[in-house]
Amino acid sequence: MLEILKYPIIQAPMAGGVSTPTLAAAVSNAGGLGFLAGGYKTVEGLEKDIKELRGQTAAAFGVNLFVPGPDTADQQAVEAYRAELLKEAEKLNVSLGAPVYDDDAYAGKIELVRSERVPVVSFTFGCPSREVVQTLQEGGSKVVVTVTSAEEAAAALDAGADALCVQGAEAGGHRGTFSNAPEPQEDYGLLVLLRLVRKMTDVPLIAAGGIMDGAAIRAALAAGANAAQLGTAFLLCPESGTNPAYRQALTDPGFTSTRITRAFTGRRARGLVNRFMETYDALAPAAYPHVHHLTQQLRKEAAARGSAECMSLWAGQGYRMARAVPADQLIRELMSEFQGS
Numbered sequence: 001m002l003e004i005l006k007y008p009i010i011q012a013p014m015a016g017g018v019s020t021p022t023l024a025a026a027v028s029n030a031g032g033l034g035f036l037a038g039g040y041k042t043v044e045g046l047e048k049d050i051k052e053l054r055g056q057t058a059a060a061f062g063v064n065l066f067v068p069g070p071d072t073a074d075q076q077a078v079e080a081y082r083a084e085l086l087k088e089a090e091k092l093n094v095s096l097g098a099p100v101y102d103d104d105a106y107a108g109k110i111e112l113v114r115s116e117r118v119p120v121v122s123f124t125f126g127c128p129s130r131e132v133v134q135t136l137q138e139g140g141s142k143v144v145v146t147v148t149s150a151e152e153a154a155a156a157l158d159a160g161a162d163a164l165c166v167q168g169a170e171a172g173g174h175r176g177t178f179s180n181a182p183e184p185q186e187d188y189g190l191l192v193l194l195r196l197v198r199k200m201t202d203v204p205l206i207a208a209g210g211i212m213d214g215a216a217i218r219a220a221l222a223a224g225a226n227a228a229q230l231g232t233a234f235l236l237c238p239e240s241g242t243n244p245a246y247r248q249a250l251t252d253p254g255f256t257s258t259r260i261t262r263a264f265t266g267r268r269a270r271g272l273v274n275r276f277m278e279t280y281d282a283l284a285p286a287a288y289p290h291v292h293h294l295t296q297q298l299r300k301e302a303a304a305r306g307s308a309e310c311m312s313l314w315a316g317q318g319y320r321m322a323r324a325v326p327a328d329q330l331i332r333e334l335m336s337e338f339q340g341s
């Protein structure tokens with residue numbers, strides 16, 4: 001399915017306004033595969049993004065969707081977390097959101113990408129049903145499922161996925177794990193996971209997690225991947241929707257590490273360690289999307305005030321290597337490094 005690509009570079013879908021249609025178009029026009037993030041958006045908002053993207057490129061692109069999980073949140077734990085966060089809300093003079101469950105308008109978005117015949121549809125947080133995979137394939141879409149373990153890879157292959165996005169623990173943003181159960185899960189590094197999954201299947205594998213330059217793309221391909229999906233590497237591109245405080249934090253030597261936390265959304269995600277993460281990491285329940293809704297206004301207000309200590313600063317372990325260059329230039333630099341010795 002990756003024949004559509006001139007170069008083995010995929011720009012990761014990045015929800016929350018980061019991967020804009022302009023970024024995706026720039027990447028697709030430069031010979032990579034640009035992606036729109038469907039997560040958190042309304043169906044209408046995503047439709048608008050698809051149209052905007054199509055207005056800027058005739059090349060193939062992808063749309064990413066969140067697969068909804070069951071509502072397993074412990075309401076008492078969520079309430080206790082809400083009580084802890086009240087002082088942050090007071091400080092920023094905002095109200096906390098209602099910690100409710102929703103399915104991210106999954107059915108409506110499936111219908112949209114089907115009717116729009118989106119060339120590549122990728123999924124995270126779970127495995128779409130065989131029926132959904134088949135429906136999309138019948139419409140001409142290629143289906144990619146994000147996996148973080150060999151067991152998830154087996155399930156995705158069983159559902160009929162055309163390709164797997166193999167996400168290592170180095171990756172910025174949310175872990176794509178199917179389950180959000182509170183029990184600890186093993187976080188596989190990218191190389192070992194690529195090897196484990198490559199031994200299971202011949203389908204195209206897309207490597208994700210900590211890939212920041214051409215040498216790392218080569219390493220991923222040597223380990224069995226067919227393409228590399230980069231997220232953090234695009235965060236400083238001018239076409240990205242990365243807000244100014246987030247951009248600044250990525251290059252601020254005061255931020256010295258990343259960690260995986262549930263503090264912001266109730267689902268495990270990697271970002272720069274800041275005050276909010278340090279304070280609330282141990283208190284946050286495994287309740288997604290409840291905690292996402294709870295903290296949304298807080299994070300938005302913090303971003304508006306330029307207060308990086310209270311925002312989710314999603315970033316992979318390689319964030320120090322991110323380059324503040326236009327996306328087409330980044331693709332050219334990555335390809336020249338990839339092709340060089």
Ligand SMILES: Cc1cc2nc3c(=O)[nH]c(=O)nc-3n(C[C@H](O)[C@H](O)[C@H](O)COP(=O)(O)O)c2cc1C
Binds near residue numbers: 018037
């Ligand atoms: C800001 C940000 C937002 C992300 N949002 C999504 C998303 O909406 N859907 C998704 O499948 N992956 C998302 N990811 C994860 C990426 O798909 C990919 O796995 C990750 O960026 C790879 O690691 P890297 O950031 O080190 O390159 C996000 C990553 C970042 C950094």
